[in-house]
Amino acid sequence: MLPALVRKTWRDDRRTVIGWAAGVAVFTTVYSGFYASFQGVADVKQDALPQNVLDFLGVADLISPAGYLQASVFSLLGPLLLLMCAVTLTARTIAVPEEAGAMELLMAVPLSRTTFAGQRLAAAGTVITLVAALPWAVLLIVIPIVGMDIPLSHVSAACAGLIALVWCFTGIAFLTGAATGRRGTVLAVTGAIAVATYMAHALSDVVDGVHWVRWLSPFHYFIGTDPLHTGWHPAELSVLVAVGAVTAAAGVLLFDRRDVGV
Amino acid sequence: MTDDFAIRTEGLTKFYGDRRGIEGLDLEVRAGEVMGFLGPNGAGKTTSIRLLLDFLRPTRGHATVLGLDPRRDRASLHRRIGYLPGELAFPGRGRADDLLRFFADARGGVAWTHVTELAARLDVDLSRPVHAMSKGNKQKVGLVQAFMHRPALLILDEPTSGLDPLMQQEFLAMVRDARTDGQTVFMSSHVLAEVQHTADRVAIVRDGRLAAVERVESLGRRAVRTVEIHFADPVAPDEFAVLPGVSDVVVSGPVLTCTVDGRLDPLIKVAARHEVVDLLSAEPDLEETFLSYYYHSEGAGDAARTGA
Numbered sequence: 402m403l404p405a406l407v408r409k410t411w412r413d414d415r416r417t418v419i420g421w422a423a424g425v426a427v428f429t430t431v432y433s434g435f436y437a438s439f440q441g442v443a444d445v446k447q448d449a450l451p452q453n454v455l456d457f458l459g460v461a462d463l464i465s466p467a468g469y470l471q472a473s474v475f476s477l478l479g480p481l482l483l484l485m486c487a488v489t490l491t492a493r494t495i496a497v498p499e500e501a502g503a504m505e506l507l508m509a510v511p512l513s514r515t516t517f518a519g520q521r522l523a524a525a526g527t528v529i530t531l532v533a534a535l536p537w538a539v540l541l542i543v544i545p546i547v548g549m550d551i552p553l554s555h556v557s558a559a560c561a562g563l564i565a566l567v568w569c570f571t572g573i574a575f576l577t578g579a580a581t582g583r584r585g586t587v588l589a590v591t592g593a594i595a596v597a598t599y600m601a602h603a604l605s606d607v608v609d610g611v612h613w614v615r616w617l618s619p620f621h622y623f624i625g626t627d628p629l630h631t632g633w634h635p636a637e638l639s640v641l642v643a644v645g646a647v648t649a650a651a652g653v654l655l656f657d658r659r660d661v662g663v
Numbered sequence: 664m665t666d667d668f669a670i671r672t673e674g675l676t677k678f679y680g681d682r683r684g685i686e687g688l689d690l691e692v693r694a695g696e697v698m699g700f701l702g703p704n705g706a707g708k709t710t711s712i713r714l715l716l717d718f719l720r721p722t723r724g725h726a727t728v729l730g731l732d733p734r735r736d737r738a739s740l741h742r743r744i745g746y747l748p749g750e751l752a753f754p755g756r757g758r759a760d761d762l763l764r765f766f767a768d769a770r771g772g773v774a775w776t777h778v779t780e781l782a783a784r785l786d787v788d789l790s791r792p793v794h795a796m797s798k799g800n801k802q803k804v805g806l807v808q809a810f811m812h813r814p815a816l817l818i819l820d821e822p823t824s825g826l827d828p829l830m831q832q833e834f835l836a837m838v839r840d841a842r843t844d845g846q847t848v849f850m851s852s853h854v855l856a857e858v859q860h861t862a863d864r865v866a867i868v869r870d871g872r873l874a875a876v877e878r879v880e881s882l883g884r885r886a887v888r889t890v891e892i893h894f895a896d897p898v899a900p901d902e903f904a905v906l907p908g909v910s911d912v913v914v915s916g917p918v919l920t921c922t923v924d925g926r927l928d929p930l931i932k933v934a935a936r937h938e939v940v941d942l943l944s945a946e947p948d949l950e951e952t953f954l955s956y957y958y959h960s961e962g963a964g965d966a967a968r969t970g971a
Contacts, residue, residue, distance in 0.1 A: 404769075405765055405768035405769035406769060408765075408768075409754070409755065409765045409769075412755065412757065412761075413754060413755035413756070413757075498754050501752050501754075502748075502750050502751075502752035503752040503753060503754040504718075505713075505716075505718060505746070505748040505750075505752075506748060506751070506752070506753060506754060506805075506808070507754045508718065509741060509744075509746050509766070509808070510741065510766070510769035510770070511737075511738050511739065511740070511741035511742035511769065511770060511771075512737070512738050512741070512769075513737050513738045514717070514734075514737065516738065658720075659720075660718065660719045660720055661718045661719070662713075662718055663679060663719065
């Protein structure tokens with residue numbers, strides 16, 4: 402049987418998780434399903450926008466299935482929703498109960514600090530991954546139904562990138578929460594990093610001379626490789642997973658070293 | 664050697680930046696005894712307890728709990744400790760029995776009949792959600808949680824706070840039963856009367872330092888109380904001021920107030936020469952007199968007494 406703390410974490414998170422899962426599933430279904438009706442007016446819209454604005458919005462073109470999916474699901478709203486979900490749930494592993502004063506009872510369970518932090522992260526990480534995998538599941542169903550002409554392996558590559566991106570930021574959020582125990586700090590730090598690196602990724606295509614900045618952005622490793630047109634890029638995805646793993650491990654170590662609930 | 668002591672600290676010190684939590688705490692709690700841990704709010708009781716439970720890491724010094732290291736042996740230690748935090752906040756929004764089942768599972772299984780027994784004893788309905796409970800009922804759930812796995816050591820931070828007098832008595836009975844079963848109890852309080860009837864010994868902390876460790880029997884004798892006597896006619900202060908153990912004599916007309924250290928007998932004998940209308944004797948108040956007595960006797964000077 403799964404550890405009691407893992408089950409407890411899921412139980413306490415279940416309402417939040419159901420809410421986010423429903424939101425992400427509906428969002429993906431509606432946007433991808435809308436492709437059929439959208440196709441006709443896309444030409445007009447695309448003409449109305451200058452190319453550098455499209456670049457900044459992370460949109461290559463709006464007419465092809467890949468361009469449409471990139472613009473609707475993968476460029477901004479999809480990652481935004483999933484990152485918000487991931488940061489919310491990750492903040493609940495340590496920072497939220499610590500601020501609420503509930504950590505003393507939660508940590509009355511007979512576990513070492515590292516095991517405690519590890520189990521909290523594993524529990525949250527599992528549901529975050531499941532929510533982040535929802536666009537994948539939805540698109541594999543919707544794309545054949547709507548009849549989008551795009552290789553499913555390309556879609557899968559982009560969806561896997563979405564999960565890797567979420568893992569990367571989950572690690573950062575966990576590190577912040579485990580080190581500080583403050584919910585506000587988790588939201589502020591992770592949010593600031595997400596916004597800054599998103600802009601760095603977007604601007605590096607638009608502004609001359611800052612092309613290199615993209616290498617600092619998790620969004621470059623997620624979508625900068627254009628997986629919807631070019632398919633799998635395991636090296637880039639590994640970078641995201643590695644950042645997530647290293648930050649998460651650092652979080653566990655720091656939590657083992659500090660005072661809790663001061 | 665360590666097996667004789669449930670808790671042993673050597674020079675345990677915790678500073679929060681410049682602010683002192685506890686300093687140089689040398690404390691020994693024998694296995695099987697009930698020890699009261701007394702001191703006014705902010706004296707360092709909760710800090711000490713959190714150090715024992717590995718929530719805080721000492722700035723200096725060392726603690727051994729049940730012969731184990733609080734940090735290194737955290738997992739095995741917490742299986743054998745029942746802990747009631749001073750400020751209770753429950754994780755999650757579930758029913759009380761769901762929460763207790765979580766603790767039972769996490770601790771490797773607990774006889775559920777014992778849980779329902781404790782709940783019945785404290786008169787708390789476990790089918791209600793914890794977050795909707797009154798402070799008193801939350802405290803009861805916290806107590807059930809601490810006692811449910813029959814731990815070798817109970818560490819209870821202000822266990823009676825929020826309980827009505829009847830439940831306080833029931834709780835104290837639970838502590839006595841725990842001692843009978845060979846469990847060690849280390850409980851903090853800022854009310855002397857509360858630990859007086861259950862504890863074998865008390866440790867008194869004051870301003871982040873251990874002021875004294877005493878057997879409870881010796882406390883009653885040392886207890887300082889204020890006495891107020893209303894006479895039918897005005898009395899002279901001199902008559903009372905000379906009595907052994909009597910001090911701070913103030914007479915205003917027929918009303919005498921004074922502080923009595925130790926036996927009341929000499930004062931009563933003298934008072935009986937007059938016609939007594941009323942006599943009030945306040946319970947020894949830890950915060951104001953008892954602690955200042957110890958602080959005073961430790962050589963901290965009169966400033967400490969007035970600052971009490």
